[in-house]
Amino acid sequence: MSKTIFITGASRGFGRIWAEAFLERGDKVAATARNIEALNDLKAKYGDAILPLQLNVDNRSEAFDAINKAANHFGSLDVVINxxxxxxxGAVEEASEQEVRQQFETNVFGLLWVTQAALPIMRKQGHGHIIQLSSVLGIFTLPVLGIYNASKFAVEGLSETLAQEVKGFGINVTLVEPNGFATDWAGSSSFHSESIEAYDGVKKAFNDGLTDDAFGIPEATAPAILKLVDEKNPPLRYFLGKVGLPTTQQVYAQRFAEWEQYADVATAAHGK
Incomplete structure (x- = not known):
């Protein structure tokens, strides 16, 4: 049975790949982009199955308008993919106030506005699935990406809480946590803070540690997303790629060891 999918950032990268995968199998897709001309070829190929919508997710009123247009156009809203x-x-010290605020405006607040817009519709329907694009960097961190890490940690906390609040309405929430993929994410889609020379060594070590094998093939993620959307009881967390699980296991082993080292201190601090 076909589904109605609302997906933001559909002009390139994962958004483009996933939107086309949904359309190819017969789903209806409301695809948003800041420049909807980038979706013209999909509109020409798939016709009425796709509804291109111009959207800057930073703008809360635009987010509500886009969600409502999609629901009114297709008659339902089964899945929302943020x-x-x-x-x-850039190092944490290097990030300007404007860069930090803008990172959170898009990665956190933009996701929140779309989510808030979709919830009343899904509650009324009695069903829905909200998929939040997080990252392995919402679980563990890498240097030189501190502000991005922080935004994805925020998405994790927000979405885990949301999942508990809306489960009773028939709404599921999933955090998709990709490792690095060979999209344009680190290219022209990214921003770089003004450098401070003191961090050159940290950046060199970070870059030297990157290997081609660590980056997955974006197109290979499409079957995983289709499977997720079709799950009757979708998981809260969903890795994409081969790096996330083994690295997380290692990171959490280190965390538990450190917590356990000071367990007596923590217990005493409870006071009773």
Whole structure:
């Protein structure tokens, strides 16, 4: 049975790949982009199955308008995928106030506005699935991406809470957590803070540690997303790529060891 999918950031990268995968199998897609001309070829190929919508997710009223247009046009809203976002590269000290605020405006607040817009519709329907594009960097961190890490940690906390609040309405929430993929995310889609020379060594070590094998093939994610959307009881968390699980296992082993080292201190601090 076909579904109605609303997906942000559909002009390129994961958003584009996933939107076309949904359309190819017969789903209806409301695809948003800041420049909807980038969706003209999909409109020409798939016709009425796709509804291109111009949207800057930073704008809350635009987010509500786009969600309502999609629901009114297709008559329902089965799945919302909050895919829009970008990376900010730079040490924490290097990030300007404007860069930090803009990173959170898009990656956190933009996702929140779309989510808030979709919830009343899904509650009324009695069903829905909200998919939040997080990252493995919402679970563990890498240097030179501190502000981006922080935005994805925020998405994780927000969405985990949301999942508990809306489960009783028949609404599921999933955090999709990709590792690095060979999209344009680290290219022209990203931003770089003005450098401070003191961090050159940290950046060199970070870049030297990157290998081609660590980056997945974006198109290979489409079957995983189709499977997720079709799950009757979708998971809260969903890795994409081969890096996330083993790295997370290692990171959490280190975290538990550190917590356990100070367990007696923590217990005493409870006071009773």
């Amino acid at each position: 895919n829009a976002g970008y990376g900010l590269f």
